[in-house]
Amino acid sequence: MTPTETAARGRAQQTADRPPLPVKLVIAGGFGVGKTTTVGSISEIAPLTTEAAITEVAAGVDDLSHTPRKTTTTVAMDFGCITIDPTLKLYLFGTPGQERFGFMWDDLVEGALGGLVIVDTRRLDDCYAAVDYFEHKQIPFVVAVNAFDGKVEHDLDQVRWALDVADQVPLVTFDARRRGSVRDALLAVLELALERAEG
């Protein structure tokens, strides 16, 4: 790999301006928790949807002693982007809206700067899969409680207790519909990633 930030491969001649370096954050959480709303609140393009393949582990994720049988499922994934400057572009990828355990988002998450796990306090169970996933992959993540209708039904200590997330995992509240609120939630993820990268 060259020392430049991206490397043109093959013998194709470069013509247009050099594309920006793309980086990404992953927006995770259960179905209907506000992932696409979150992306849409801050993305410079209307959220796009693409079909991607994810691997579904047929066996329970708690059954690690067995080799799980894997199947590939095609799912819809929403995403958006923010141009940081002409040479750097941040993509926001929403994980497919699955409530069930056992999905692997490796294809999506590989190389991500961090993750935002959105929680609806009325359905805490829906986010366990995402929390477990990021913990397992050692990807910096923040749990963000989406304050539907401007209120959170439980205080953050109760949410932390219920989710059983480690103390070092930041827990924030935000409003997926508000641009400034989404910005601050993403900043919490990036600041955690920076802290971790600094060692």
Added chain:
Amino acid sequence: MTAGDTQADGDAVSGLAADPVGRAPAVRPFLVTAGRVASTRAGTPMPLETQVVSTAAGIVGMERLAFERRDIVALCRQPQSLAEVAARLRLHLNVVRVLAEDLESTGDLSVYVPRSEAANDLSILRRVIDGLRTIPDFRETTP
């Protein structure tokens, strides 16, 4: 087929139902790649955010390309990610991965695979943080 397979198939169908993406295309997705699936040339598939841009030769010679390949070269006059290409052309992401590699090998498209170390690069993280901080609370209501 075992009972387990049937179960998995059922789950796949319900998963799709939960995430409708419009009508299925009349052409089966991987027909356009002659049945090839995403490349494993480098061990892992190209990331979704990989940037692709058409070459001058690709744009000049676009008329000799057919269907999806031509659409990709036309769309990628502006650099964009594999994910955007897939979404805008309504192609499966893995189909785009295969076609992008084809077009790269014929000199029609430049492919820029991001460095995976970016996630631990302090200067990149700081630039993203500084950039995000400049985003105002509300969108400007410019036409």
